[in-house]
Amino acid sequence: MSYEKYVILENPDPAQAAEFIRLSWRRYVIVIFARSMVTYRGRAASRLDWDDHLIIIKPDGTLLVHGPTKRDPINWQPPGCTVTSMERDNVLVIRSRRPRPREEVVIDCNPIYVILAVDIRRGLFRMYGTESWMISIVMRHPELIEDGFVPIAREHQTKYGIIDLLGRDREGNIVICEFKRRMADVQHVAQLALYVDTFPRPKGARVRGILVAPGISDKALLALKEKGLEYRRLNHATLMKYAEG
Amino acid sequence: MSYEKYVILENPDPAQAAEFIRLSWRRYVIVIFARSMVTYRGRAASRLDWDDHLIIIKPDGTLLVHGPTKRDPINWQPPGCTVTSMERDNVLVIRSRRPRPREEVVIDCNPIYVILAVDIRRGLFRMYGTESWMISIVMRHPELIEDGFVPIAREHQTKYGIIDLLGRDREGNIVICEFKRRMADVQHVAQLALYVDTFPRPKGARVRGILVAPGISDKALLALKEKGLEYRRLNHATLMKYAEG
């Protein structure tokens, strides 16, 4: 098979299609438009009845079955799976196997309207505004937590998990900070409460817990107060001001 | 534009492509293979440099930009967004706007290798093995928790969240059950601990907390014991035996 930027097959018969997929799936991203039926067995199980779906097979073993709506595929297989294709009873059968956990997706296709194989690349990708970006800025501007706050350790390991930011307040109390890049909820309060409850209590000092987020739900605020914890509002816009200068 | 099951455009010029997308995006799922550059601004921000990517536009306003690997798109826009397309400086510019939260994805394309428009449908879909399926089976077979366990309420509302299953043991103690369909971790223990800590304590009875899951992480088990909570192993295979008969 010589190199082409893309290859189109219109109305291939199942045997032709099976052969084409076998030869090209490690080199091309394959897009298949066909009437199809999908069964999945693994961590759960599902069945998608016959209709016209869009199937995508990537060189890394990713498999996607898309419907006409929604961001997420109806069925899928993550990277690392093995794809096989064959013709049986005039039906194209695509099988994707995942070793661990043991999962399988089987797609029957008939008829096959179009197969498009494309040579995709990934351009350089950069992302801004994540949680670790938040913490980096607070490390450089501790007063964003409160006056006198002194960071001790970022990502402090405990028996029960990692504390985002550990520090001390001006009175020498331990301060445990839990960061969220979006609205904080009860789960996040529960997590902070666990850290504070189980942190080794130093003599003559308290252990404070502060939830740092751009917002907090009513229930979460209630739980926070009940557990004697604190909330520090910190939003994207404020952080942006400290980002460069 | 007359109805076709699918339409293929090879090497369209940007103006042609823009026109085609404008006319067909509410009726077809559009698959575009083009050299492209993507910028995203919204809850966060990102930039994907020029390279050959796969772009999918669905009739519900979903937008996907896929690379050669991974299950998830590099950039995307969820259902409900508005797509516009235009030609500018011989570049196809696709713009997707989401009203709330206010987010925008802009894709510049040049050259455009192929555009494929397909009429996709979604077949009937059924799923098995979810968490609510687990709880339903335990409701009918309370002995799966322990002998003498009596369910009181499924999805019991508290101030801080919903308890999956509330019941009593043979000695009349309150039992709070938290279900997980997969390996339980510290987060889940933290959540259960919060429910138990804040549950109204009845006179002369204890409040027990049981985490019901097919497995539990070491850290989670440690935290569970520290908080005096319990773990009941319950896997998929066991539940399947009780599913029908």
Next chain:
DNA sequence: AAATACATTTCGAGA
């Protein structure tokens, strides 16, 4: 519309 919790979550970092 806002809140809440599940998901075949996926993905990446660290041990």
Next chain:
DNA sequence: TCTCGAAGTGTATTT
């Protein structure tokens, strides 16, 4: 390889 926690999480359900 496994564990743990973030994510522009998405998605359905309920208020």
